[in-house]
Amino acid sequence: MSAPARLSWNAVCARRLARHLLAVPDPDARPVDAARVMCGAHAQVMSAAEISIAMRTAAATRSTVRDAVWTEKSLIKTRGVRGTVHLLPAADLPLWCGALSAVPTGRFTRADPAGLDVEQADQVVAGIAAVLEDAELTADELTAALADRVGGWAADPVMEGFQTVWPRWYHAMDVAMHRGAMCFGPGRGRKVTYTGPGRWLPGFRPAGGEAALGWLVRQYLHAYGPATAPNFAQWLAAPPAWAASLFTSLGDALRPVTVQGVTAWENADDPGPPALPPPAGVRLLPYFDGYAVGGRPRELLFPGPAAKRALAGGQAGNYPVLLVDGVVAGVWHQRRSGTRIAVTVEPLDPLSPARLAELDHQVQRLGEILEGRPVLTLGPVTVGPHA
Template structure:
């Protein structure tokens, strides 16, 4: 039996799945990050605000404390962007990113470094970071010396960290507890991709489902997973009963089997939320999803240089953008609710 759903039902359901109703469980920042399958942390303050937006009583220092304890780690993960993740979910997500071997593609090598150079960077980073915490400058100098290749210096110093991302994806580099310097995690080998998929795919669908395999892949690695592997991951989860197919307005999509009951009886979410820049509400489905963001409004949300605007969410959709000066709305939103949200801002 295939369940038939509407997009209105799905979008309201996602609000609750992403804890926009601010349940008691959300007071734990680690639980929020886990629930969202990671929180983008290109801008540290935005990551902290994304957690706080889902809490009734935000604790301004809670995310940093979780990083110090090791309950959260910071590293390059989904889409090559910095994320906060709990360690077990990080290991699984990194395993899927590494499986794509994107750094072995010709275009990547022509732009950055060769596969042989990348191998030397990886080997050097694994050795020099073992039991140590190094700044970007210290890490660059140590890798150049170890690899005996001064041409690597400019690539390693790049603020984008492009040649360090494959090292992170192989589970050999994370940020230290200060969120600035780097170290090597002590978690051992990453899981096999097929095993990792059994963690990452349900985690994604639990917050942003129902969705297609292609949408999941765009969220994970901008559509660069090996297609045969991607199909196999979903097929095995479907066969094992972890996932089910559902019909959403004529689209055949995947959902977690455990979510079918609540998907069929979704609660309306009439609330208004002011969410920060780079919030998972829009990054999960992607800014090109016209069910969440009207096509003509996407340029106001997805800005130049990869900037994702703070958004106003109402009834499961993006209804506008906001900043300290005010809001730009394209849907009717209760002014009283926006005022209440602004009163929460630090």
């Protein structure tokens, strides 16, 4: 057997930038295309998802992204990897649900009196699927419907939330979304609603777990590879031993390469991009952008002072980041007042005139996306990490 091919970190950055549509935004890319290349856009902060997606297109704005979710329904708002809110391509939802519902969680036991056991979780998920099959309900409405259908125990207020106490069924919300029983519906005033994805995707049914997991590994490696099984486990919040077994089960579908002396994996049928120039360019990535959250090794993506400034307890995504030549080189923040958007950028090293010109272009593009008038300030970002 021949030795694994060796890839430089520069080559890895160039590949990821190109595949994330960050090297040159694709003039033909739609919001759904941008979400797909990231393996979903993190949408716990919806405005961040709008920026993540629109920055990867030539002309999309926040309104374009919202239309993709609520009018075209080409994007579905649901729980994705790590149980966090994501925008996922609607066409891929059967595969996402098949894969995510096959990831072992070990969460449901009888040990926690405020939680759910496996049987109760299954009842809650089945109840949610039935109640939301033809409805859009707020959390309170869904709680009442589940109490009627499943039993009052599902509505017991036992789960500590943000200065409130949520009903017991909330413990199974991410599992219900992973199994395709529910997704987010359009807002009703200030209230969130939930609905069944089958209302928007006729014939919707989660794919088989084994095939879907293979698909998810390939999607992940295309976007974030070369990567190791532990990298995949961290990205997915899955047991490391299970992830290692999954990678092994894929056999010849994966091939080893080395990056900086470390063996990692890429898709065996991946021809790789054509010869790419070195990673270049200045980019502004918002909270929880996939390139920063999914990218590893951390010590290369967040080199030197970037790790201390742009990571929170070693976790990526809590700060919007300034990307220079494919690696994190600072942080930034934006604050809106009417149509004015104050953008503060804190580079970790001085930027050349050419870099400053690129940064100004990024700030103007940010203003287009947010449909406002941006004003750039270079200086310290005093806002702490997003909780």
